[in-house]
Every structure is written in C-alpha cells, then in structure tokens.
Amino acid sequence: MKARVTVTLRDGILDPQGKAIEGALVALGFGGVGAVRQGKVFDIDLAETDPAKARDALDRMCKALLANLVIEDYAIDMG
Amino acid sequence: MKARVTVTLRDGILDPQGKAIEGALVALGFGGVGAVRQGKVFDIDLAETDPAKARDALDRMCKALLANLVIEDYAIDMG
Numbered sequence: 326m327k328a329r330v331t332v333t334l335r336d337g338i339l340d341p342q343g344k345a346i347e348g349a350l351v352a353l354g355f356g357g358v359g360a361v362r363q364g365k366v367f368d369i370d371l372a373e374t375d376p377a378k379a380r381d382a383l384d385r386m387c388k389a390l391l392a393n394l395v396i397e398d399y400a401i402d403m404g
Numbered sequence: 405m406k407a408r409v410t411v412t413l414r415d416g417i418l419d420p421q422g423k424a425i426e427g428a429l430v431a432l433g434f435g436g437v438g439a440v441r442q443g444k445v446f447d448i449d450l451a452e453t454d455p456a457k458a459r460d461a462l463d464r465m466c467k468a469l470l471a472n473l474v475i476e477d478y479a480i481d482m483g
Binding site (some may be wrong): 333337343353355360362363368386 | 452
C-alpha cells in the first residue's frame, strides 16, 4: 500500500527557508502573501496490506528517521 | 486563507534522496519498504479570501518559484 508522510516544523520553530521563500514571493510581486512555512513529504510504498500494521510501521519510521520530534511534527496519510 | 502546496518529482525522474531514505529504512530493519520518493510542502498564508483568486495566485507562484515544472509536479490544497 502507498502512504504519504508529511513532516512540518512545529509552531514557534524558526523557519529561515520559509522566510526566504516568503521574501522571494513578495519580491516577485505577489501581494498578500503572509507567513510561508516549508516542510517535507515522503511517499512510501509498503508491502504491508493491513492498514493498522502499516500505520504502526510508519509511526516507528517517523520516530526513528523521518522526523526530528524535537522540532518537527508528522502526519501519516494512507491512500 | 491558508493553503498547502505539495511539490513532488515527476514519475521517472531519479530521486537520489528518496533512494537514500529507502536504504536507511531497510538498514534500520523496516522490512517491506518499497520505493520512497521525497517532495516538499509549502504552507502559505494568503490575504486573499476569494478561493478562485487565491488558487490562481498559487498557480502562478508555483510556476514562477515553488516548482520546477521540467522535473516536478505540484498540487494545491486549500483548507
């Protein structure tokens, strides 16, 4: 089964990359652009077919590798 | 209004970062992990309140800055 994991910075954590994109959008003439925050997505193919087991494995993958829980949150979305 | 733009590599475009993550997950003992593809998300606050105008502006932002359409696709999601 296919899953999408989205990793985003926690609220309050400074995001210099997002700030740079925000500045670039404004410089390009896009008005009304407020805060921009950048995150990551991982599209993962899993052999597991049981949704509960797949979610559990993805949860462990996030904790072990995909997200830094000190500064990031993650969301698991299974198609 | 808030919007999320997801930028992913097009099918067939090599993703060495995804491959590295796939290798790391397997090395960490996660069995049954197939292809991993990495992409980016942008969470953008917009002053615009008309959904159609906001989507149009986001479309132009993707084409101008957020996505490289030669190798990437984008999806716009408005909350």
